Amino acid sequence: MKLKLFVSLILLTTCFAAFGQEKQNVAAGEKGLIKVSVMYPYAEGKTFNMEYYETKHMPMVAGFLGSNLIKYTIEKGLASGIPNQPLPFMAIGTFYVKSITDYQAAIGPNRDAIRADFQNYTNITPVILVSEVTK
């Protein structure tokens, strides 16, 4: 009976420790990470195939980044937040990475393949912002 209680206590401690760790990861969030945001400006006559981008292009690029990639996100532009202004961007794909040097080293040898894939989903030349998450 004492053994059962002992095992229960060990399990309980492990569980609380795991829960605490998870909480910490959530709290830490994205602060300090580097974002590479690939932004597709809207203009008359420009097209963007979101389905291809989500299912083919972004997974391909993400696959090049290995453990340097924390996560990636995709957003679809809906409107300008300022009345009577045109939509600024049709779509933005963002890679959250630990190191920009490692990102560049991973993308370099694959740049031609990435660029060749553009024509499969868009006729827009993207703007790319490298930024640091400060909060």
Next chain:
Amino acid sequence: MKLKLFVSLILLTTCFAAFGQEKQNVAAGEKGLIKVSVMYPYAEGKTFNMEYYETKHMPMVAGFLGSNLIKYTIEKGLASGIPNQPLPFMAIGTFYVKSITDYQAAIGPNRDAIRADFQNYTNITPVILVSEVTK
């Protein structure tokens, strides 16, 4: 002794349930949320006081949004991701909200106060993108 075991089991179940819930929240991430991204384009002669923005302006605006606000982030522009291109944005502040209608209703009556605060940290006119997180 049986009581102790029973209490241990109840605690353990509660703990695992809480841990599972937390995991789920993390996995769900930002998908489906609306982002309001306030983007400050870089140009010669433009200034941006990041410290004021982080400690005064963004907390003020976030305070207007109530429970509609899931989180907000701040990023500092470092470089263009394309060689020999100028930095696209000096800074971006982003509100992740559940409803754009509720966002607009909350910001409307405070628009003058928000705009009046701009001069305290920047001489840039921001671009605002409303987008939906799809992944």
